Amino acid sequence: MSMTNRQKENIGFVIRLIIALIFISPLFICLVFSFVPDEKLFAVPTIKTIVSNLTGRNYIEILKEMPVFMYVKTSLVLAIIVIVMQLTISSLAAYAFAYMKFRFKNFWFTLILVAMMVPGQVVTITNFITVRDFGLLNTYLGLTIVSFAGGRSLFMMRQSFLSLPMEMKEAATLDGCGDFRYLVHFAVPLSLPSIASVSILLFIGEFNSYLWPILVARKPQLYTIQIGMASMVDDTATPRYGKMMAVAVMSLVVPLLAFLIGEDYLISGMTKGAIKG
Amino acid sequence: MRSKSENGFNWLALLFVSPVIIFLTVFTFYPFVRSIVMTFFVTDSLGNPGMFVGLRIWKKVLSSSEFKVSLGTTFKYSLAKGVLTFCLAMLMAFLCTKKTKRSKVYQTMFALPIAIASAPICAIVTYVFCRYGVFNAITGRTEAWLALSKARFWIIVLSSVWSSSGSSFIYLLVGFRNVPDELIECANLDGCGPVRRFFQIFIPIASPQIFFVIFLNILSAFKGFAIIKILVGNVEAPEVTTLILKLYQYAFVRDRYEIACVYGLILAVVIFVVSRIQFMVEKKVVFYQ
Numbered sequence: 001m002s003m004t005n006r007q008k009e010n011i012g013f014v015i016r017l018i019i020a021l022i023f024i025s026p027l028f029i030c031l032v033f034s035f036v037p038d039e040k041l042f043a044v045p046t047i048k049t050i051v052s053n054l055t056g057r058n059y060i061e062i063l064k065e066m067p068v069f070m071y072v073k074t075s076l077v078l079a080i081i082v083i084v085m086q087l088t089i090s091s092l093a094a095y096a097f098a099y100m101k102f103r104f105k106n107f108w109f110t111l112i113l114v115a116m117m118v119p120g121q122v123v124t125i126t127n128f129i130t131v132r133d134f135g136l137l138n139t140y141l142g143l144t145i146v147s148f149a150g151g152r153s154l155f156m157m158r159q160s161f162l163s164l165p166m167e168m169k170e171a172a173t174l175d176g177c178g179d180f181r182y183l184v185h186f187a188v189p190l191s192l193p194s195i196a197s198v199s200i201l202l203f204i205g206e207f208n209s210y211l212w213p214i215l216v217a218r219k220p221q222l223y224t225i226q227i228g229m230a231s232m233v234d235d236t237a238t239p240r241y242g243k244m245m246a247v248a249v250m251s252l253v254v255p256l257l258a259f260l261i262g263e264d265y266l267i268s269g270m271t272k273g274a275i276k277g
Numbered sequence: 278m279r280s281k282s283e284n285g286f287n288w289l290a291l292l293f294v295s296p297v298i299i300f301l302t303v304f305t306f307y308p309f310v311r312s313i314v315m316t317f318f319v320t321d322s323l324g325n326p327g328m329f330v331g332l333r334i335w336k337k338v339l340s341s342s343e344f345k346v347s348l349g350t351t352f353k354y355s356l357a358k359g360v361l362t363f364c365l366a367m368l369m370a371f372l373c374t375k376k377t378k379r380s381k382v383y384q385t386m387f388a389l390p391i392a393i394a395s396a397p398i399c400a401i402v403t404y405v406f407c408r409y410g411v412f413n414a415i416t417g418r419t420e421a422w423l424a425l426s427k428a429r430f431w432i433i434v435l436s437s438v439w440s441s442s443g444s445s446f447i448y449l450l451v452g453f454r455n456v457p458d459e460l461i462e463c464a465n466l467d468g469c470g471p472v473r474r475f476f477q478i479f480i481p482i483a484s485p486q487i488f489f490v491i492f493l494n495i496l497s498a499f500k501g502f503a504i505i506k507i508l509v510g511n512v513e514a515p516e517v518t519t520l521i522l523k524l525y526q527y528a529f530v531r532d533r534y535e536i537a538c539v540y541g542l543i544l545a546v547v548i549f550v551v552s553r554i555q556f557m558v559e560k561k562v563v564f565y566q
Contacts, residue, residue, distance in 0.1 A: 013379055016372050020386035023369070026401045026439070027389075029411055033404065041404075044414045093297040102290035108298060115301040117552070118309055121500050121521055122545040125528045125537050126308030126315070129324045149300035179289055208394035210503035215529065229396035230507045233403050241404045248397035259392030263385060270444060271451045 027252070034058055034245035041241040058246040066232075068250050071225040076254065078143055078213075078224065079206040083199050085148045087157075090198070091191075094157035095183045099169060116151035121211065128215050142216045147206065153198045156272060160194035161187050197269025200262035207255050225251045309545075312538040324534040338539045343515075343523070347540075351519040351547070354434065355498035361438045362494045366445035367487075371475065373446075374453045384450070390443035395436075395503035402436050402508065423508065430516045436504050441497060445490045452483025484563045492555040499548055520544045 003011075021028075033041065035054045043049070062068065096102065097109060127146050136142030164187060172182050188195070213224045223231075229251050232244050259266065316334055318326035338344050369387045373380055405411045406422040413419060422428040456479055464474050480487065502521050509517060518526075520540050528537035 009377065013377070013383075016380075016383045019369075019372065020383035024386050024389050026398075026405070027393075029405060030397070030401045033411075042409055044409050045411065046414070089296045089300065092293040096290045096293035100287060100290040100293070102287040102294075105290075108294055112297065112301065115305045117549070118305050119500055119545055119548050121502065121524070122541040123305060123308035123312065125324070125524065125534055125541060126311045127304055128528075129311075129534070130303070130308060145300075146304045149297045149304070154297060179293075204392055208503075210395060210506075211525070226394055226396040226503070229394075229400060230503075233396065233399050233507050234510045236510060239403075239407065241407065241409075244400045245404060248400040251397050252393060255392040255394065256389075259389070260385070263388070266391070267388070267447055267451075270447055 030245050030248050030252075033242060034249045036242050038240040038242040058242040059250075062243040062246050066228060066247065067220075068225070068228065068247055070221075071223050071228040072251065072254060074217075074222060075207050075224040075226070077140065079203045081140060081144045082147045082206045083202045085144065086150045086153050086202060087195060087198060089149055090153040090157050091183065091188060094154050094161055095179070095187060097154075098158050098161035099182075100179065112151050112154060115149075120146075124211060124215070131216060137216055138219050138222055139216075140222075143213060143222070146212065147202075150202075153202070156194050156198055156269065157191065159272065160191040164190055193265065193268070194272075196262065196265040197272065200258060200266045201269045203258055203262075204255055204266070207258075312541055315535050315538045316542065318535060320534045322532040324532075326535075334535050334539055338536060338543075344540075344543075346515055347518055347520055347523050348543075348547075350516060351499060351544075354430075354501075354517065354519055355495045357434045358437050358441075358498040358501070359491060359495040361434065362441050362445050363487075363491050365438060365442045366449050366490060369442070369446045370449035370453050371479070373450055374456070374479070376454065387446045388443045390440055391447070392443075393440065395440060396507060398436050398440055399504060399507040402432060406432055426514060426516050429508070429514065433505055433508055433517050436508065437498065437501055440504065441494060445494060448486050448490050448493070449483060452486030453479055456482045488555075488559055488563050492551070496548060496551060496555075499544060499551070520547070 032050065033045075035056065035058065036045070036050055037053055037055060037057055040049055040053050093112075097105070131137065131142045131145065134142070136145065168186065169182065172186065177185075208226065209224075210226045210230065213227055214230075217223055217227060229247055232240075232247055315324070315326060317329060317331060319328045319330055319334075320326050373384050373387065403423065406428075408419065408421040410422075412422065420428070422432060460478060460482075461474065464478055469477070499519070500521060501519070502525065505517050505519065505522055506525065509522075521544060524537045524540040524544065526537075527533045527540060
């Protein structure tokens with residue numbers, strides 16, 4: 001008896017689904033153990049100890065001593081500041097490079113390309129000194145200012161502007177529409193897919209950033225969720241695994257939602273212009 | 278088209294470009310030059326340059342054994358991470374080459390690590406590999422794995438592999454999906470099996486993406502900080518103390534900014550050299566349609 005194509009396809013789907021579930025099993029482990037009390041995790045877990053002890057206590061107790069939601073809020077605010085600033089700055093420059101003629105255009109363009117080659121980690125130390133000397137430690141501005149300019153978003157916006165029909169720009173110019181108005185009323189609204197891609201890339205990147213925030217955010221009121229999470233992992237003297245998993249779950253909700261909502265834009269943003277061919 | 282630039286300055290264009298130029302100057306070019314300058318001076322605990330010492334700090338760092346160990350560690354870690362991420366992502370992308378109505382379900386799951394930050398990954402790993410963790414529950418062992426240096430190295434590699442496999446998967450998937458359906462059908466008609474199909478059709482057509490992913494992972498491992506830092510904590514762990522960790526320790530734990538800058542610049546040189554190699558090899562091995 002041979003299988004129909006339909007059956008073959010179903011089996012293929014189930015096999016792939018199982019492999020994918022195994023691949024993301026760390027997340028299930030995290031979720032399950034976030035509902036097991038800490039003291040039950042000081043022995044090798046068995047299915048029985050897990051199932052018979054499920055409780056929401058970890059969440060309630062850790063929220064009393066650790067302002068997890070405040071940390072998440074800080075991360076969110078930082079991500080939004082970076083997205084707004086970088087999109088604004090990049091759109092302006094991208095417009096100039098796409099449509100305008102000006103002196104040393106190629107030089108400025110090359111300069112931006114060169115800047116993109118400098119790894120951010122290498123300038124971290126000196127940037128830290130600069131930000132400290134500006135008195136920006138422990139401020140939202142200090143946490144975000146180094147990410148205001150970004151080559152990648154500039155190139156993505158420029159690509160998007162260049163793909164708009166040239167006739168539209170010419171017609172608008174003939175009708176007396178100036179560059180700034182054209183940018184705000186036509187170029188930007190017509191580039192929403194690219195803006196979405198840039199935003200989701202920056203959002204996930206900023207939400208995950210760790211090195212810069214631990215340097216600049218020295219007081220707990222400005223801790224990001226990554227700092228809060230990491231401080232708990234590093235507290236090896238009194239490991240509280242259940243509560244740790246609860247914080248991990250809470251820290252994952254926002255970026256996972258953003259990923260699921262913006263997946264298509266994220267993927268197009270990642271692959272657009274990243275690879276030739 | 279009207280252009281204001283023909284006789285003179287286009288002020289508006291300059292206004293549009295200036296923010297990005299200013300920010301890149303202040304936070305990329307200036308700090309880069311400043312960190313070069315700093316390596317020629319002994320700095321105080323705030324990072325202000327004091328006495329000029331020429332190349333003495335460079336000589337001291339380059340001849341120290343901790344630097345050599347750290348450089349070796351960086352390459353070992355990067356290579357392990359690069360190769361393993363690539364293999365895992367290849368496998369996942371190959372499973373997803375065929376686009377069906379339901380393929381988006383497992384595709385999304387394979388891409389999911391993109392959204393997951395290093396700190397929660399470290400939290401999960403810390404629990405899974407602790408003395409009473411899931412790993413020991415499954416294998417029946419009793420070790421606290423993160424306290425063993427060799428196991429710790431591989432746990433850190435594994436965590437970074439998982440963390441970057443999502444994005445590598447996406448890049449490779451785009452490459453595999455570039456293979457035209459007709460080509461696969463032709464190959465099937467000619468009696469070409471799955472293994473041959475993989476090596477003679479998918480790999481050549483996806484070669485730009487494959488190549489990109491290999492180097493992407495090696496380069497990102499050079500810069501990988503969070504996972505190592507969080508999993509190691511404040512313990513001395515030379516087996517995972519890469520250049521970027523040295524940079525962090527010298528600058529922000531020991532307040533020796535000038536030494537940290539030397540490590541940073543060496544890291545920049547390593548990254549630059551590897552990117553040049555990528556650029557040169559790409560022309561020879563990558564097949565463009």
